[in-house]
Amino acid sequence: MKRLKSFFFVSAFLALLLISCSKEDDLNDGTIELTGLIQVAEITTYQYGTHTLTTDGEFYALRSSTVNLDDFVGRTETVIGNKIEGYPIDGGPEYFEVLEVE
Numbered sequence: 687m688k689r690l691k692s693f694f695f696v697s698a699f700l701a702l703l704l705i706s707c708s709k710e711d712d713l714n715d716g717t718i719e720l721t722g723l724i725q726v727a728e729i730t731t732y733q734y735g736t737h738t739l740t741t742d743g744e745f746y747a748l749r750s751s752t753v754n755l756d757d758f759v760g761r762t763e764t765v766i767g768n769k770i771e772g773y774p775i776d777g778g779p780e781y782f783e784v785l786e787v788e
């Protein structure tokens with residue numbers, strides 16, 4: 687019984703640690719909020735995304751069918767969107783479909 691309590695305690699601690707270490711804000715409807723500098727994607731080894739977003743130490747590839755990301759190039763903005771399944775690939779960054787920019 688003592689072993690089961692220890693296992694439960696360690697599992698709960700690890701779950702809380704993983705949640706608190708996330709740099710992305712996961713909103714209630716499944717969308718994710720990221721804040722950082724938006725740039726046009728240059729030639730890359732991973733070859734996906736039209737734009738990039740750089741936060742403190744993190745880097746993301748972006749695309750959008752609803753927002754003209756060129757309007758926000760060179761600016762620090764908050765984007766709201768969804769992770770695109772199947773990415774990252776080829777050592778590239780996470781890939782997001784931007785739904786709106788705040």
